[in-house]
Amino acid sequence: MSLIINKKSKIMELQKVTLVMIPAEELEFLKHTQHEILQQLKQLERSGPGGIPVKNITAKEFMAAIRICRTKFDRLVSMNKIRIIKKKRKIYVPVSEVERYFNDPRIQ
Secondary structure, eight states, rough: OOOOOOOOOOEEEEOOOOOOOOHHHHEEEEEEHHHHHHHHHHHHHBGGGGGGGGOEHHHHHOOOOOHHHHHHHHHHHHHTTOOEEEEETTTEETTTTHHHHHHTTOOO
16 A cells, blocks of 8 residues: 655555456457346336336336426426326326436427
């Protein structure tokens, strides 16, 4: 462990750095494997129980995803800024509306 004193006379600890050399093909294999893992994680995020793709989320999940309260949600619905699906007493929102909320400049 090395120590260095800065201008304000505080002692700071330098971190050790370890360098590892691996063959290029192993590095490419690791990159490829990590890419596959990330793709599978993204698929899991979009899948519900049993691996079935989720197309709609509840209003509560939508509000949590974009961090708004119920009042703002109701205002967006009444102004037709977001699409909803009503099934009995339950309100669902298409998953695509989350991305559209952030990308559509007409939604405030």
